[in-house]
Amino acid sequence: MLPVPVLERAQKELLSYGSSGMSVMEMSHRSGHYQEIIDEAEQTLREIMGIPDHYKVLFLQGGASSQFAMIPLNLFRNSKKADYVNTGAWSKKAIKEAARYGKVNVVASSEESTFNYIPVLDPAKFDREADYFYITTNNTIYGTRFTDLPDTGDVPLMADMSSNILSEVYDVSKFGVIFAGAQKNMGPAGVTMAVIREDLVGHAMEMTPTMFNYKTHVEAGSMFNTPPTYGIYMCKLVFDWLKEMGGVPAMQKINEEKAQALYDFLDASDLFSGTVAQKKDRSLMNIPFVTGDKALDAQFIKEAAVKGMVNLKGHRSVGGMRASIYNAMPLEGVQKLVDLMKQFEVENK
Ligand SMILES: *Cc1c(COP(=O)(O)O)cnc(C)c1O
Numbered sequence: 001m002l003p004v005p006v007l008e009r010a011q012k013e014l015l016s017y018g019s020s021g022m023s024v025m026e027m028s029h030r031s032g033h034y035q036e037i038i039d040e041a042e043q044t045l046r047e048i049m050g051i052p053d054h055y056k057v058l059f060l061q062g063g064a065s066s067q068f069a070m071i072p073l074n075l076f077r078n079s080k081k082a083d084y085v086n087t088g089a090w091s092k093k094a095i096k097e098a099a100r101y102g103k104v105n106v107v108a109s110s111e112e113s114t115f116n117y118i119p120v121l122d123p124a125k126f127d128r129e130a131d132y133f134y135i136t137t138n139n140t141i142y143g144t145r146f147t148d149l150p151d152t153g154d155v156p157l158m159a160d161m162s163s164n165i166l167s168e169v170y171d172v173s174k175f176g177v178i179f180a181g182a183q184k185n186m187g188p189a190g191v192t193m194a195v196i197r198e199d200l201v202g203h204a205m206e207m208t209p210t211m212f213n214y215k216t217h218v219e220a221g222s223m224f225n226t227p228p229t230y231g232i233y234m235c236k237l238v239f240d241w242l243k244e245m246g247g248v249p250a251m252q253k254i255n256e257e258k259a260q261a262l263y264d265f266l267d268a269s270d271l272f273s274g275t276v277a278q279k280k281d282r283s284l285m286n287i288p289f290v291t292g293d294k295a296l297d298a299q300f301i302k303e304a305a306v307k308g309m310v311n312l313k314g315h316r317s318v319g320g321m322r323a324s325i326y327n328a329m330p331l332e333g334v335q336k337l338v339d340l341m342k343q344f345e346v347e348n349k
Pocket of ligand 1: 062063064065090138139140160161162163181182
């Protein structure tokens, strides 16, 4: 979902942005108007995430999936070794990609139980010579998240925040690189945001394609080539919306309320149950749940769709249902789902 006020603002500005007389979609990325938009997008993102000055902000393309290659290509600068935590399908893809360029050490994994928990990390297994340490902060498919960040000492921490960026407060200074595809919590598909500590820029492996080198984009202010202009504009509107409603702390509070409403129901229900093994690891954004009966799951998804609640089918690896309650989903949306689950439980017990 995107916030309704953001879509309305985009609609209002669709034919002419400010005094420009043209749509943002028609602007040259080299125009003064567009420079203003991308500068404001970065400035507001810096404010709402509390990004320190010694971090660079990039708006890229290629999706979060391109970062699976950009991270190793740019960060394998000394030992060419990296530590990864395997907490789901996205981590697995990142591991597979990094292993093409260097040595990957999987320090922990929850794969043996369909990634339904965040493994406890044993710092004795961390490689102090690693060029970086990699985690996926929120595991979209399985509904888990890291509630404690690993202490990696001097080894820079990389984080795929695609599915929980801007949903809760993070101390950016604890990370070397944070990246996220925009399409889950920031804007439309097509923009990939990366926040990079500046000392980590400029050490890319020799073979790194120009477009995959962070330095290329840092030096050109995300304008080495034509950036995804309209997508960045939409992200800017989302950042403005978030700032106006009180920033990430206010958003986090709403997200906690939303998630609590659903988890409280799941914990009390005789029919539905959450699939995450430990409460501590529960995601605020993605909540998978099952009835334990595939036919009932299918019936629930069908009944929900009739009531306008769509995209509730869980990933095939987990089954059942998954409620993705990203930032733009209001509390009322979650309450409506809980009401339907209550009714469904009475009718199908
Ligand atoms: C969706 C998702 C991705 C993939 O993003 P793309 O932009 O489609 O490449 C990567 N990581 C996580 C955690 C995701 O949720």
